[in-house]
Amino acid sequence: MLQLSLTEQIVSVLSAVVLFSSFALLAQVRLVAAVHAFAWQGALVAAVTALMATVGSEPHLYFSAVLTLGLKALLIPWMLHRLIRRLALDRHVETIPYPALVILFGAGLVLFSYWVVLPIERLGFAATRNVIALTLAVVLLGLLMMVVRRQVVSQVIGFMSMENGLFLAAVAATKGMPMVVELGVAFDVLVAAVLFGVFFLQIRESIDSLDVDRLNRLTEAETE
């Protein structure tokens, strides 16, 4: 057992909860609830960042924490929420094929990322280096979500949660990216959220649904 200070203990608990929220996103079939889970994940990531700032006394991380809270916990979920309401998907329930299998595969990904990160952990940057394995798992789980979901909105949520994982990895491994990069990424994500909104409307206008599988079927039908 590592001897960690209380703040570091809270950091590891919170990052474990971030991992759990990734699984919640993966298994959540209701879109509105998935958006809420995503907002919670953003808030948790912001909290972890703020705590890391106090542990490492890195004042610029406070700024990142506020930025994360504002963008990923409030603004983007609100935009997604509005989009869902506009597209009348409030009551939409997605069917995930083999949900239990997906979850188990996700658990396998956590193990895999632990195995991958082991050599990095031995280098040992900080007391919170254990968190890196979890952040990689969050990235992979986001990717898995984009693979297994057919609904565009949930794919976007998967993409955003990947970004959460990357951000947390940067914070855990190297005490945050340079401010310019961080700002750039944050606004990229924001712009992506806006663009995705436009795309949703376009996709729905052209195929009258947001199920990505139907994009495939249409092209096949045309080539036949």
Next chain:
Amino acid sequence: MDSVLSPAAWLLAGIQALLFTLAAPLLSGWVKKVKSRLQNRRGPPLLQPYQNLWKLFGKEALVAHTASPVFRAAPYIVFSSTWLAASVIPLIATKLPTAAVADVIVLVGFLALGRFFLALAGMDVGTAFGGMGSSRETLIAALAEPAMLMAIFTLTMTAHTTNLSSVVDHTLESSYSLRPSFLFALGAMLLVAVAETGRIPVDNPATHLELTMVHEAMILEYSGRHLALMEWAAQLKLMIYGVLIANVFFPWGIATELNLGSLAIGLAAITSKLAVLGIALAVSETVLAKMRLFRVPEYLNLALLLALLGIFSHVILEVGA
């Protein structure tokens, strides 16, 4: 382990097991009472479960003519295996000989033995309801058991022992620290406990509605003392899970030395912990609705996921370099 040989410790272990059995109806009475209060009803008196058991013990036990000896033997086997399981768990004191001779895997084994005979008894008479209840019970058990074992393994990995008493001692002795693995294991245990003891959202203990019942369906053919033993065993099981959660995750207050003062504190501590857990159970039963049987696998999948995350976060976050 010197406590294995001491007769005083054995006596105390016997008293503890007896106390476990005698207090079990009180716990379910308490849950029922709190639940009634929450629903603006007065509810049955706290000691009603004892009166029910007394009444049933005095009645004639009717047995269907198609019943085999398994049907007659099952209540005794179910009750005694549950009781043996209860004797393994530290209730008011650790370091007792019963806890030293049997570890947590034996505990799960005892519970599985009881469940096996319960399911057999359900199918024995050959009525439709019994078989249906047994099939449902085995479905739930098959999914809940791995989750429970995983959650327990998380704890045993932290304490480096499968002995429950030593796990409790380890938690008490190690300096207080937040452990994500304990958090997840607690979540998993709570979900499993609700499923295993047949409470809402998995099963409703208060109804005999044909389509939804699980536990009640299996014991539908029982009467008299057989039924009393079955019901007592179910109450004991609720108590087992309650004590397991209370003492393994929040062990503070339990007696680690065998003198009168610390035993009294231990008794007071476990009583208050169980009272709080009972209130929590009653609140969750009032807030939640029973879910469809086909959603139970999803629910237990969540429990398994939590238990897995508990082990992962123990290995990744807590063992470290």
